[in-house]
Amino acid sequence: VLNINQNNTNGTDCPDLYDWDWLYTSQPVYILLITVLGILFNVFILMVFCFHKKACTVAEIYLSNLAAADLILVSCLPFWAVHISNGFNWPFGLFMCKAVNLGIKINANSSVYFLVLVSMDRYVALVHTMSHGRMRRPKYAKLGCLLMWGFGLLLSFPTLFFRKVNYFPEYNVTACFLEYPNLTTELFFDGMLIVFGFIVPISISSFCTIKIIQALKVQMTERFNAEKTEQKATNLVLAVLLAFFICWVPFHVVTTLDVLVRADILGGCHLQSVLDICNQIFSYLAFFNSVLNPILYVIVGKNFRKKVSELFKEWKIKTAAAPESLRISHLSSTVKTVV
Template identity: 70%
Template sequence: HAAMLMNAALYGDQNYTNQTTCPDPEAWDWLSTYQPAYILFIAVLGIVLNVFVLLVFCLHKKPCTVAEIYLSNLAVADLVLVSCLPFWAVNIYNDFNWPFGLFLCKVVNLGVKMNAYCSIYSLVLVSIDRYVALVHTMSHGRMRRPKYAKLGCLLVWGFGLLLGAPVLIFRTVEYIPDYDVYACYLKYPNLKVELFWDVMLIMLSFVIPISIISYCTIKIIQALKNQAMERFNAEKTEKKATTLVLAVLLAFLVCWVPFHIVTMLDVLARGLNLEGCSLIDFLELSNQFFSYLAFFNSVLNPILYVLVGKNFRKKVQEVLKQFLVMKTAMSESTRSSTLKTSSQIYEGLTGNINESQLFM
């Protein structure tokens, strides 16, 4: 029953309690055995790498560019996701008995959902920024200001919270007699409400943003091809930033598009009331596999910053130099203070000896 409970927990399947024969329980024994370790691996690695990225952006002496503001916002979204994953690892290891209460049931799953929404809309913003930087350089340069980028990031988080409303409203912790567990899952009042929210979220969190990203990406690639090789340093910097952005976009598409496609197929199957163990097995197995492929994107992004981002590697080197200079300065200050203190103690002792000799 692990697959059905996971599917209900993640996607709000209303009919899982009636599916007693499929999928085959023996085919899903690996779920509670291997997935917790995999989830914890992603969580630990993701937390370390995304905190590292944010520290580099925050500690660097120069202010972040517009593209870096969007990428740091993406790192925050990834950090939120990987920080929520350990709760799910415990939940799976505990045979889907949710031990953390209703509040964390809502908050943890809201964090997971908001990662998907905020990530894709952060990429929408960064795609538009690259589009403006390379395609409309002169006419829209004023739009590319850090204050507008920060405002855009705030709007993304607000919109992500709005799209996460079903999680706050319909997430619940209830006892499931068929499986003898207290499960944290989406419980919609009926199938019509469930399908309405699912279709709306698919449109707002996938179809519309992917269309914008695809259009901007095509225009960006065309602009890069049409540009001559002899350019100013500023435009070379823009190209370096664009290369990193395109790599991040590609990684996002590879990790998240399969998940959204399977989600759409799942909604279509429920809407048309399609049945059959083969179909259920396929959808639930695909949901499992592509969900954790999508989560791996939160680990992959920081790795791409280092491997592809030349400007980011330069920032890392400069931050390390700042740290070494500060450490050297502190070491010299401590050494100077120690020598001064030792000198004062020596002079005090010498003075005491001379005074005692006068009275002997």
């Protein structure tokens, strides 16, 4: 859960050991940069997948849903840029407090499961090649994506019910924050998110990734060339998985440690202050993943670059054909007039 506003509202007895002024000045600029790049890149990815004349493969269905989730996240970030630059004053009201955080949570919760689906698809394609024709069908992929969106929404339950907007006179801020009814409820939901939003999907993806790498090594050793298309798609998936691990694992580790501190399993003001700083840094490292994914599609995805090239050629042909059709239409009108 991205509780980026709770540093000023958690009511901790520990004194602030670090200067937070850098947060108000530098991070809004970073967030707006991420927003602009993320919207442009992910819209481009979705346009290529949607407007290309060939139907998307199963892996591309998963990756296009991942791009849609990333687009939702970066579209929510400008509100947090204003929120932080405002000294954690939330000026947008309760509805937007819930809606913006819901958009961020759904991305965080659903995107990891889209990666689970795409890693399982690569696993079936390369490790269980005899059965992949029956199992890897677009209609099943679309159904799987729909279920993952629903599961992401289910994991975002706390945002819908426990996000509030209140004025805190001790901090002189009107904050958008999570207020659980008690510590037990808070630890329960945070524990559920750690298990189902991090441990379970990362474990499945890691298992599939290891098996995929082993299968690729065997194919390279045997010079097995029949599956070159599958290998190209797999290289892109592995790059996206690696980027996700690098960007999101630190955030989830810090979140887990923070839960342990609140459960009194770990303690100390110095540790809490370090976790507060790390939570900020790693939250925005996780946000950067939404910009990194489209870049990887272009750099690593040979099949994607081929789709882009074909789409541009198709648009050029249509653009060139349009003036010609207008000229013929004008000539036809002229002839009719003369006759």
